[in-house]
Amino acid sequence: MELDECEGLTGKLLVAMPGIDDDRFSRTVILLCAHSDEHAMGIVLNKTMMNLTLNELFDQLDVTIEGTVSEAPILKGGPVGTDRGFVIHSEDFESTGATIAIASGLRLTATKEVLSAMASSEPPARSRLALGYSGWGPQQLESELKQNVWLVVDSDEEIIFDTDFEQKWEKALSKLGISPDRLQGGGHVGSA
Numbered sequence: 001m002e003l004d005e006c007e008g009l010t011g012k013l014l015v016a017m018p019g020i021d022d023d024r025f026s027r028t029v030i031l032l033c034a035h036s037d038e039h040a041m042g043i044v045l046n047k048t049m050m051n052l053t054l055n056e057l058f059d060q061l062d063v064t065i066e067g068t069v070s071e072a073p074i075l076k077g078g079p080v081g082t083d084r085g086f087v088i089h090s091e092d093f094e095s096t097g098a099t100i101a102i103a104s105g106l107r108l109t110a111t112k113e114v115l116s117a118m119a120s121s122e123p124p125a126r127s128r129l130a131l132g133y134s135g136w137g138p139q140q141l142e143s144e145l146k147q148n149v150w151l152v153v154d155s156d157e158e159i160i161f162d163t164d165f166e167q168k169w170e171k172a173l174s175k176l177g178i179s180p181d182r183l184q185g186g187g188h189v190g191s192a
Contacts, residue, residue: 009035011103013153015172024079027169030134033108040136046168048073058119067121072163077130087114089127103155126161
């Protein structure tokens, strides 16, 4: 991928190539939530928190549960800011000044207000909570793309909100018509 083709990757999925030399990103699928010349930020979609449920987190944060809360696991969004929550959600919720558009019909909010909305009797149609995020500095992601560390796939809400976390990597590759057993390569990743 040429450097100028990397512009405007917000809303795309990054799919880790086999052989990536950072175990934190092995077989990951990342939703790129922001991308510019200065930085990139994304949420890992297929790694989950093993010892924390949404109900437990809401209890810890004193979020009143008015509706039925999803039992889907909380995502490990990445190694940066692991004490911060980020909610990927449908466009039927917005927190003025805090919600950003990722792609058509897809938003990101990082406020307690979105957690209250998730616990309400009328939650967003689709939502997924992640703790932490993955981040890249200036031109870092572009460099990794040139080194074939990542494949870029169009956004797919079924992959984003699917609860079959084990199969997301394969499903993302299949969108490109690629079978995992046909892939080789990878590279050095310097993202966090």
